[in-house]
Amino acid sequence: xxxxxxFTTIDAAHALAEGAVLAIPTDTVxxxxxxxxxxxAVERIYAxxxxxxxxxxxxxxxxxxxxxxxxxxxxxxxxxxxxxLPGPLALVLPVRVPRAYVVPRSGSTVAVRVPDHEVIRDLCxxxxxxxxxxxxxxxxxxxxxxxxxxxxxxxxxxxxxAGACAFGMASTIIDxxxxxxxxxxxxxxxxxxxxAVIAEA
Numbered sequence: 353x354x355x356x357x358x359f360t361t362i363d364a365a366h367a368l369a370e371g372a373v374l375a376i377p378t379d380t381v382x383x384x385x386x387x388x389x390x391x392x393a394v395e396r397i398y399a400x401x402x403x404x405x406x407x408x409x410x411x412x413x414x415x416x417x418x419x420x421x422x423x424x425x426x427x428x429x430x431x432x433x434x435x436x437l438p439g440p441l442a443l444v445l446p447v448r449v450p451r452a453y454v455v456p457r458s459g460s461t462v463a464v465r466v467p468d469h470e471v472i473r474d475l476c477x478x479x480x481x482x483x484x485x486x487x488x489x490x491x492x493x494x495x496x497x498x499x500x501x502x503x504x505x506x507x508x509x510x511x512x513x514a515g516a517c518a519f520g521m522a523s524t525i526i527d528x529x530x531x532x533x534x535x536x537x538x539x540x541x542x543x544x545x546x547x548a549v550i551a552e553a
Contacts, residue, residue: 354507358498361471364513365478370450373397375487375501376475377515378412379468380440380523380540381494382501384509385412388422388455388483397483400508401491408456409483410442410450410463414476419464421481422455431553432546438468440523440540455483461529471515486522496520 356375359367364374371393373386383402386393388411397409416433423445425433432443442465447456456462465484467473475479475481486494488504495501496517501509524539526546533550535543 355502356505356507356509356511359511359513361475361513364475364476364511367511368479368482373400375495375498375505375509375512376472376482376484377469377513377517378472379438379517380519380521381496381517382487383412383494384505385482385484387479388481389452391454394454394457394483397485400505401485401488402438403485404490405457405483408459408461408463409467410484411453411455412467412472412476412484413480414466414473416466416482418476419466420448422448422451422453423462423464426528426531428531428533428550430456431550432526432528433466434532435549436541436546438473439466439468440468440519440521441465442523442525444514444527444529444536445524447531448455451479453481453483461527463525468518469515471513475513475523494522528547 442463519540524541525532525537
């Protein structure tokens with residue numbers, strides 16, 4: 353297995369616009385990213401990972417305002433966004449209708465995230481919103497370095513944007529479609545902190 357080439361931020365933005373699937377660093381772990389409006393690129397991510405079709409990708413943007421293009425925020429989500437974003441938190445929210453993107457492929461909700469990672473917010477500033485998931489074959493721990501990306505994925509992807517991952521664990525996921533909010537995945541932000549911020553608002 354070969355190795356995907358290393359890209360600069362600008363080269364990565366151009367490649368994403370042309371339908372590439374890239375590995376990118378985030379504040380949590382390395383992720384796979386593509387243009388969320390490109391159906392072929394989205395399907396390539398599923399094929400590369402062997403990801404079950406029932407698991408949707410997450411939309412990542414450079415700001416809370418940007419990710420609102422794909423979702424309708426709840427009161428609780430606005431509170432959490434103000435407290436924790438940018439940061440290692442994904443919020444599941446109702447999809448904005450009509451849909452402007454392929455992601456999510458089905459269903460009425462979408463997970464959105466604004467990473468605390470200057471390189472990736474800069475990339476999103478050039479490329480727009482990204483469809484993302486962790487950089488690993490399904491069931492294998494997520495890559496935390498360029499070396500692990502090469503080891504897990506080789507040249508099955510189109511390129512790698514190098515950078516550090518601060519937390520080394522996947523983001524906390526909170527379902528904000530109901531009241532109270534629901535923890536879907538434990539991550540760097542404890543659920544106790546989530547509940548405390550909402551209670552104090």
